[in-house]
Amino acid sequence: MNLLEEFTLLAHDRLGRRVIDNTRVDHGLGGALLLELVLSERIDVLDRRVVARGTGPIGDPLLDEALNRIAADRRARKPVDWVKRFTKGTQRRVVERLAADGVLRIERSTVLGIFPRTRYPAAFGTEPMARTEAQERLRAAILGAGPVMPRTAALCALVSATELDKKIFGDIDRKLVRRRLKEIDQGDWAAAAVRKAIQDVQAAIMAGAVAASTAAVISS
Incomplete structure (x- = not known):
């Protein structure tokens, strides 16, 4: 998966109940799209701007x-801009895919x-x-020591940015979790370029979710 x-x-x-709010789920998925493209070496984050590295098919409709x-956009946008754009409709499509696969x-x-x-x-x-x-x-990464695989590190970045780590690691000492997540991050x-890109996307997820939550409170 x-x-x-x-x-x-x-x-x-x-x-089937959400364990974090819908805003964080949406922004987490927007960020997950970017992280998959980073891991696939199809985008870079240069000077805090997302840059495509080719347009050939990856084989996944959402990623393609x-x-x-990103490749067709005339502006070089920040990760937070793309996270926001990718929130729309992504959750529905991922859930429908999981349902079609019988999960x-x-x-x-x-x-x-x-x-x-x-x-x-x-x-x-x-x-x-x-x-x-x-x-x-994830638990093996938190309770272990040393480096982890890039895909696991990216998943750690996602759960940390959306505060999902509080739910997944609720039975583990909070200071240990935060310390280990920081170790994995760094x-x-x-x-180095991949780590930096993932860090930029992680920050974008956090910023986007906070901004959306604040806007919702102000408008209510």
Whole structure:
């Protein structure tokens, strides 16, 4: 599974309920798109601007569309700009893909017969193996020492930026978690350019989520 699918599974519990707010889920997925393109060596972040490295197909519709949008844009935009743009519709498409693959179900209902509610429980009533494997990989990274694989480091950046780490590692000492996440962030697990790009995307997710939450409060 790619980062978008793993992040979506981690952001929901066994009953299909979000464990972080929808704004953070959306911005996390926007960032996950960028991180997948970074890991695929299809974009760079130079002088805090996202730059495409070719437009050939990757083989994933979401990633191909995102890359083509970046390549076709006449402006060199900041990561936070692309994170914001990629929030729209991405969550729905990732969930629909997971449902089509038999990992989740899309369960629609109403609360008090009035308010719509959508949940994404496991398709067969058992914990999805992909979620369990992602959780185990993350916990091994936090409880271990030294560098981790680039894809795991990118997933750590995602859960940290969206505060999902508080849910996943709720039973582990908070200071240890934060210290280890910082070590992973700054560790020697990939080329310096890749680490820097992931750090820039992580900061963009955080900034975008905070800005969207603040705007929602002001308008309410």
